[in-house]
Amino acid sequence: MEGEMDTVVGSSSKPCGPLTDYRIPDYILRPDAQRVLLDHAPPCPVLVFINSGSGGQLGSSLIKTYRELLGEAQVFDVSEEAPDKVLHRLNVNLEKLKMDGDILAVQIWRTLRIIVAGGDGTASWLLGVVSDLKLSHPPPIATVPLGTGNNLPFSFGWGKKNPCTDQESVKSFLGLVRHAKEMKIDSWHIMLRMRATKEGPCDPIAPLELPHSLHAFHRVSSSDSLNMEGYHTFRGGFWNYFSMGMDAEISYGFHSERKKNPEKFKNQLTNQGTYAKVGLKQGWFCASLSHPSSRNIAQLASVKIMKRAGSHWQELNIHHSIRSIVCLNLPSFSGGLNPWGTPGTRKVEERELTAPFVDDRLIEVVGFRDAWHGLVLLAPNGHGTRLAQAQRIRFEFHKGAAEHTFMRIDGEPWKQPLPKDDDTVVVEISHLGQVTMLANEPCKSKSVHDDQSSHAQHSGHGNNDDDKDSMEDEDEWEDGRRKFGAADTFKIPDEVDIAHLS
Numbered sequence: 109m110e111g112e113m114d115t116v117v118g119s120s121s122k123p124c125g126p127l128t129d130y131r132i133p134d135y136i137l138r139p140d141a142q143r144v145l146l147d148h149a150p151p152c153p154v155l156v157f158i159n160s161g162s163g164g165q166l167g168s169s170l171i172k173t174y175r176e177l178l179g180e181a182q183v184f185d186v187s188e189e190a191p192d193k194v195l196h197r198l199n200v201n202l203e204k205l206k207m208d209g210d211i212l213a214v215q216i217w218r219t220l221r222i223i224v225a226g227g228d229g230t231a232s233w234l235l236g237v238v239s240d241l242k243l244s245h246p247p248p249i250a251t252v253p254l255g256t257g258n259n260l261p262f263s264f265g266w267g268k269k270n271p272c273t274d275q276e277s278v279k280s281f282l283g284l285v286r287h288a289k290e291m292k293i294d295s296w297h298i299m300l301r302m303r304a305t306k307e308g309p310c311d312p313i314a315p316l317e318l319p320h321s322l323h324a325f326h327r328v329s330s331s332d333s334l335n336m337e338g339y340h341t342f343r344g345g346f347w348n349y350f351s352m353g354m355d356a357e358i359s360y361g362f363h364s365e366r367k368k369n370p371e372k373f374k375n376q377l378t379n380q381g382t383y384a385k386v387g388l389k390q391g392w393f394c395a396s397l398s399h400p401s402s403r404n405i406a407q408l409a410s411v412k413i414m415k416r417a418g419s420h421w422q423e424l425n426i427h428h429s430i431r432s433i434v435c436l437n438l439p440s441f442s443g444g445l446n447p448w449g450t451p452g453t454r455k456v457e458e459r460e461l462t463a464p465f466v467d468d469r470l471i472e473v474v475g476f477r478d479a480w481h482g483l484v485l486l487a488p489n490g491h492g493t494r495l496a497q498a499q500r501i502r503f504e505f506h507k508g509a510a511e512h513t514f515m516r517i518d519g520e521p522w523k524q525p526l527p528k529d530d531d532t533v534v535v536e537i538s539h540l541g542q543v544t545m546l547a548n549e550p551c552k553s554k555s556v557h558d559d560q561s562s563h564a565q566h567s568g569h570g571n572n573d574d575d576k577d578s579m580e581d582e583d584e585w586e587d588g589r590r591k592f593g594a595a596d597t598f599k600i601p602d603e604v605d606i607a608h609l610s
Contacts, residue, residue, distance in 0.1 A: 124283035127177055130154050136213055137181045139201050149215035152286040155198075155247070156183045157191050157234055159226030163254040169273040170225055170254070177278060186230060192237040199241060220247040221285055221546060225271075227255020228348060228519035235347050235543050239295055248290045250546040252281070257519055259348050259440040263466075264291065265548035288546040291555060293466040294437055297540040298350060298517065299334055300342040302525075302533045346517045349441055350537060352503070353405055354432035354476060356514035360521040405430045405475065408513055408526070409505045413473070413498035417539070424496055430475035434492070435501060435537055437471055439464050439552055446552075447474040449491030461497060466553045469539050470497045505533040 132153045134141040156174050160167040167185075174183040184194055205213035224234040231251045238246050253261040258268040266284075271277060334341050405411075411424040411433075426433070439446045451461040464472050474492035505513075507527045515524050515535075527533055547553065 121280060122283035122287045124279040125286070127279075127282075129286070130282055131178055132182050132216060133212070134179075134181050136201065136205065136216060137198065139197075139204075146212060149212050149219070151219065152221060152282075153216045153219060154178070154182065154221050154223055154282070154285065155194075156223045157186050157194075157225070157230075158183065158252075159230040159254065160185045160187050162226040162230060163270045166270050166273055167225065167254060170252070170271070170278070173273050173275055173278050177275060177282075186226065186233070191224075191234055192240070195237055195241060199243065218245060222247045222249045223252060223281075223285060224249060225252035225254045228257055228260050230255070231260045232347055232518040232520075235295070236345050239345065239541065239543055246544060248288075248544040248546045250285045250288060250548075255519065257442060259438060259442075259519075263348075263438040263440040263551075263553045264545050265551040284548050285546060288548050291466070291545050291547040291551070291553065292542045293347060293545055293553070294469055294471075295540045295543050296346050296350070296435075296437060296471060297538050298344050298346060299536045299538075300344075300524075300534070301334075301336065301339050302527075303339050303529075303531045344517065345540060346437070347543065348436075348438050348518045349516075350435040351516045352433050352513060352535075353408075353430075355434070355442070356432075356516035356521050359516050359519070360514050360523060404428060405433050407508060408510060409503045412502045412504075413496050414500040415496075415498050417469075417499050421502070424473070424501075426475060426495065427493065429477045430493065432476040433495070434474045434476070435471050436464065436474060438466055439554070447476075447492040448472040448494060451494065459494075461494060463554060465556045467542060468556045469499055471499070471501065471537065471539075472497055473501060500536065500538040502537075503535040505535075507531070 129150050129152050131150055132155070133144050133146065135143045156178065158167055158171045158174065160171055163170075171183060171185055184191065202213050202217050206217075222234065222238070224231050231249075234249060238249065251261040251264065251266055252271055253266060253268050254270060262268040271281065332341070332343075334343060406426045406428050411426060412421045413424050414421055434441060434447055436447060439448065441447050446464070448464045450463050451459075462468070462470070473495040475495050476492050505526050507530060510526055511528070512523055512525050515522055524533070545553075
């Protein structure tokens with residue numbers, strides 16, 4: 109277990125300073141506590157949310173260490189107390205204190221930072237809660253990698269290996285949080301609508317019984333503007349990705365196994381190995397033989413995109429061999445891989461494609477044919493089939509040969525029933541707004557306001573090889589066949605952990 113844990117990879121050490129710089133007076137967290145007078149407000153007050161069920165035994169150990177350093181009042185186990193209740197209670201108390209003229213409360217609210225430790229689902233849960241509160245000054249969020257994929261932490265420079273849980277390591281992380289820069293990222297709304305069936309359930313079937321399963325993904329009320337009579341409508345949000353098909357089915361199989369035998373999933377490396385085995389068992393390395401074409405994306409759904417707000421819907425032509433589609437907001441998927449890559453100058457000019465900025469109000473749509481196609485991401489300039497960039501995307505499923513498909517949002521998979529009669533299941537994704545993350549160096553995510561990334565995009569420097577060595581074209585991957593060439597061509601990048609081959 110110790111061999112798997114690590115400090116934040118690539119980060120230079122930042123001074124933590126005294127722990128009082130991070131502590132929040134009890135009376136601000138608990139209305140019944142006695143008020144205290146302080147000479148000055150803590151410069152970096154933090155709230156810590158940890159999923160004790162993540163990372164095997166690491167979650168519980170991390171809770172213990174943080175409480176030893178900061179006290180119990182500002183460290184929460186999300187399996188015992190939901191973060192929406194905590195933040196709502198804190199917000200109500202702070203508003204009351206501000207009305208009473210408490211300057212300390214005002215200063216703490218302005219400088220508050222949130223730390224969340226868990227898998228991508230837990231991190232997305234916190235992002236959803238902060239978004240739903242619609243605060244005038246929402247606190248920025250730092251993520252501790254405590255799951256299997258850890259795409260969110262990796263995207264913002266917090267590493268992807270499970271952390272050490274001793275006091276010195278936690279102090280080091282607090283120092284990084286204190287000096288981290290704020291970074292806006294897009295958030296995405298997802299709507300799922302299907303006709304109410306006369307018999308049998310029609311709800312999305314999730315393998316997880318967690319309070320944040322499909323975070324904020326719930327049936328809308330009768331008064332909701334999205335509600336339609338005779339239909340069941342669900343709505344939710346995501347920050348990393350929505351995927352459908354091959355990868356979501358593997359994830360569903362993995363989570364189902366973990367639910368049946370939780371005692372076997374106490375180790376990050378073991379989890380990743382099991383993930384790969386599930387993919388092999390499901391036959392995705394010989395998909396053309398083991399999976400009928402009726403389950404390919406083009407056979408399952410018609411897809412439309414709206415490139416810019418207010419423009420017209422356009423049909424998106426998807427090659428008949430595509431078995432998995434990913435709508436990606438961040439440059440990290442499946443444990444640190446970048447399915448979109450960086451389009452070269454020719455692609456920018458011919459198809460109006462850009463680099464995957466996290467705050468450009470565009471979502472990248474990428475397709476994969478099989479597991480071999482996914483392995484291309486490990487090669488230099490490797491990427492999936494770039495399908496589109498858009499502000500909205502709409503999937504319409506009609507009656508066909510398949511009874512169901514698999515979908516996934518930010519690491520949370522479910523089994524989605526498809527129409528049995530002459531009806532349609534609709535999934536629509538649209539840009540919702542933005543939330544604030546804390547980014548540590550080196551940060552994989554890029555902003556449209558980043559001078560360096562913008563310069564590289566406009567000049568095309570370093571991207572010309574992408575056109576020459578592209579592994580995107582349809583004929584290159586027909587029938588899942590591809591010659592990789594010499595060993596150097598297929599060299600695994602230094603930042604990719606071999607354990608993440610799944």
